């Protein structure tokens with residue numbers, strides 16, 4: 001099984017993209033939300049979740065769950081995301097529903113129309129909640145194949161061009177791909193040992209001195225005390241810097257070294 005968000009979701013599109021590269025047969029299992037995907041994955045199954053968008057930034061729930069669950073990141077792909085307005089009659093819409101990421105990527109468009117906003121757990125949940133012409137949803141154009149009573153009322157409504165979302169393949173088992181890939185990334189989570197000037201610099205210095213390119217660095221609340229953080233770093237290629245980083249941290253979690261299948 002490969003678990004993802006509901007049929008017609010962007011995450012399902014990403015799961016189908018991963019399956020093109022994966023060795024072996026997988027049935028797609030549909031979950032209502034990202035948390036459920038992490039809960040469902042076991043030693044023999046995989047999951048696909050969104051992790052970062054070019055307009056809105058990281059999917060913080062995914063980042064938090066990567067710390068909470070012992071899953072590994074096995075691969076990543078980036079997909080172009082073109083949002084559509086789905087419903088009955090654009091002129092009669094009062095409330096817009098969608099996943100928080102989709103709402104944020106269309107913030108200007110929504111504000112221009114003065115609509116109320118309701119965040120739900122997926123773009124497909126949003127489409128399912130369109131009770132009457134007062135409601136509109138932001139989702140992929142293909143959803144009207146599954147919800148034939150609804151129409152595409154507007155297209156490419158995202159606020160900025162080149163809107164891309166990075167999706168990760170997650171699981172507990174090693175997977176085989178149908179071909180070799182050149183570009184690899186490693187993702188780690190760590191907490192700084194000391195809260196003093198230069199503490200983060202000393203970690204970054206370990207990468208800089210080895211000429212290792214960081215592709216992402218982000219801090220998330222530690223959830224233990226206001227003002228204390230954990231850090232997420234993605235960097236190109238290998239694991240060789242980890243022993244040097246470890247001495248500056250209270251803990252370090254290696255999420256995986258994995259191929260970038262589609263940029």
Ligand SMILES: O=C(O)C(=O)Cc1ccccc1
Nearest residue numbers: 009010011099101102122123
């Ligand atoms: O709800 C979906 O369809 C998802 O896959 C989550 C999402 C929402 C907006 C952009 C990318 C992924």
